[in-house]
Amino acid sequence: MGRWVLVAVAPAELVLIALLAAGVEVPAGVRATLGLLMIAVLLVEAGRWSRGYRRGRRRGLGRRAAATVAAAELVPPPVTTALRWEARVWTGLVRGLGRRPDIPPGAAAFTHHRAMRAVRWTFVGVLVVEVAAVHLLVPAGALRVTLLLVGLYSLVWVVGYVLGAGPVRPHLVTADRVVLRCGLTTRIEVPLAALADARPVRRSRDRTASRQLAGRTLHLVDNGGTSLDLDLRSAVTVPLPRGRSAEVDALRVWVDDAQAMARQVRAAAGIGPGAPAELPPGR
Known part of the structure; x- marks a missing residue:
């Protein structure tokens, strides 16, 4: 319960600081109560x-690890x-603006954001127009400053998301894994x-969720579907929304150049270019 109280009180304290900075009169009793x-x-x-x-230290954790676990x-x-x-978001913003995608040395990278790039950046452009309109239409004062700051933060956040979820985080094929x-x-x-x-196959999906579990197949969806099929010899555990997980036997993924990624995966995994590799019985 205590940690939820902190979560509730901290934003209230920030709002109080913002009001005082904007010159709004706040009763002394409210200030004192929130402060205490x-x-x-x-x-x-x-x-x-x-x-x-102290519990972490007794379990043998180092000082930094114990402090992190306690926090x-x-x-x-x-x-x-x-x-x-x-x-x-902020990491994506910095890496994206600096053109430094998260690609480890020796890994082959394959983008998955280009098909919807125009749509996403159009949305960013709409946000720019919205921020400018609010700045011009709202009378000068604390309200305009507040709305401008909120609008600018939202714009930066969206740009960070677009960069961080797309160009900064491509799919990878390394020496031992995809x-x-x-x-x-x-x-x-x-x-x-x-x-x-691994083979390029274009499949459509009706739902818009980016992660869709259908039986023992996980679909990582973009641009209305997937473009690369990955069939597995043995099941792998995959993360799902709300902290859940599931074992899957196949993955369907959107990638911009599915043929190139399929070739890279097959070469790295030693899968011949002819007929598909043998699958487990019943697949």
Whole structure:
């Protein structure tokens, strides 16, 4: 319960600071109550962190690891997820603007964002127009400054997402695995030894969700479908929304150049160019 109180009080304190900075009169009683509540919550959470840190040290963790684990115990999982997304957005923004995609040395990269690139950047352009319109139409004052800051933050966030989920995170084929990426956080690693076949096949999907599980097949969807089929000799575990996971026997993935990625996967996995490799019985 304490960590949720902190999550509620911290934004209220930030709103109070913003109001005071904008010159809004806030009753002294409200300021004092929020200040005391914030101090009390921080003291309680500091005590919880200290106990968690000592438990970690007793389990043999190093100082940094114990401190990290203790801090993670204080934050509710939804907040942790939101912070992870926020970090990925800003990382995507910096890497994208610097043209530094996340490609390890020796890996072959295959993009999956180009088909929808025009649509996504058109949306960014609409946001630019919206921010400009708000700035011009809203009278000068605290409200216009607030709306401008919110609009600019939203614009930067969307640009970071578009870059981070697309150009910065291509699919990879390394010496021992295929790494499939989707959105800002999804990462699926498939050992080359688990692959039975890779072939370019265009499939349509009616739903718009980027991750779609159908039986024991996972679809990583973009541009209305998938373009590359990966069949497996042995099942792999894949992450699903809301912290779930599932074992799958096949993956259907969108990639911009499916033929090139299929050739690279087959060559890396030692799959011959002729007939598909033998699949498990019943497949």
